[in-house]
Amino acid sequence: MSDITVDLTSPTPVYEQIRSQVAGLVAVGTLSPGDRLPASRALARDLGIAVGTVQRAYRELEASGVVTSRRRTGTVVAAAAGRGDVDGRAPGRAGTVEDARRLVARAREAGLSDEAILDVVRGVLREP
Structure with missing residues (x-):
């Protein structure tokens, strides 16, 4: 691996x-x-x-x-x-993964480091 x-x-x-x-x-x-x-x-x-x-x-x-x-x-x-869910389908997962890929690509284009990208995501997750 x-x-x-x-x-x-x-x-x-x-x-x-x-x-x-x-x-x-x-x-x-x-x-x-x-x-x-x-x-x-x-x-x-x-x-x-x-x-x-x-x-x-x-x-x-x-x-x-x-x-x-x-x-x-x-x-x-x-x-x-x-x-x-229980029958193995992951509703929205494929779209969410693609959205995450686009977010990472945009953030890297803007010059953010991987750690900075993670900090942004963690910050958003903490929002109410």
Whole structure:
């Protein structure tokens, strides 16, 4: 899973960087239900971090229902991950993802960093 990167100088804990990136990949459909995540040892080795850090990220993802972990199958994207309702259709999800892509593109064109874009979105989410 070469899409996952970590910034060891970031104030965001490494496990949270991994958790949020995997959750984001699931949310936009890059990772689908049933897709296997790398073994925690392999991902830790690839990222140059401790195995426990990856395991914590995976535990947090499992607690939120994004993945399931089993001894023989490893960690896989949960069947219900990213679903909008009980029959598997996610009303408005595709349009929302496209809107988010356009927002990111506009913000980057305006010169905002990824962190600044996230700050704007977090600020909007806190509005009443």
